Amino acid sequence: MAVLRRSISKPRPPLEYDPARAARDAHRIAQNFTLRTIPLDVEGLAAALGLRVLRLPLEERVSGFLRESAGIWEIGVNSLHHPNRQRFTLAHELGHYLLHRDHAPFEDGLLFRSDAKNAREREANQFAALVLMPDTEFRTALSSGDIDSVARTFGVSKQAAEYRRDSVINSIGID
Numbered sequence: 001m002a003v004l005r006r007s008i009s010k011p012r013p014p015l016e017y018d019p020a021r022a023a024r025d026a027h028r029i030a031q032n033f034t035l036r037t038i039p040l041d042v043e044g045l046a047a048a049l050g051l052r053v054l055r056l057p058l059e060e061r062v063s064g065f066l067r068e069s070a071g072i073w074e075i076g077v078n079s080l081h082h083p084n085r086q087r088f089t090l091a092h093e094l095g096h097y098l099l100h101r102d103h104a105p106f107e108d109g110l111l112f113r114s115d116a117k118n119a120r121e122r123e124a125n126q127f128a129a130l131v132l133m134p135d136t137e138f139r140t141a142l143s144s145g146d147i148d149s150v151a152r153t154f155g156v157s158k159q160a161a162e163y164r165r166d167s168v169i170n171s172i173g174i175d
């Protein structure tokens, strides 16, 4: 026999802090700090959140990392990678910071693969895509230019813009 038990007095679990909400909050913070949002001043955003960004020559296979060191949150970015890739890495690590820092440290290899192997990596990628390419602005850019000009507008690689375009088409992580 099915028993329906519902405790009204029990507090509901908090809503999950999802990548889309985190990206919107990040944009609000950027605006409060009068940072440029298109293309996003992602370095300024990291500073606004109190993080230290380290640009280091890392092994080719390493994109970046997030760690806490003596009470300071640090994001490492592989300085040998293309500037657009560094921007995506920085945004991805900010995603880990906002969404998953209880599970730090993170070290990341190749990013924004459609087959990202676990939920945290997919969420950090979604955050990065949404914070660098906000929905309304991205759709507008997409309707008026080819993917190369869209990528230039947002300071991302063509691959990242294509991946974002595909999520728009599939309506993943979009309002």
Ligand SMILES: [Zn+2]
Pocket (backbone or CB within 6 Å): 092, 096, 106, 107, 108, 120, 121, 124
């Ligand atoms: Zn990651």
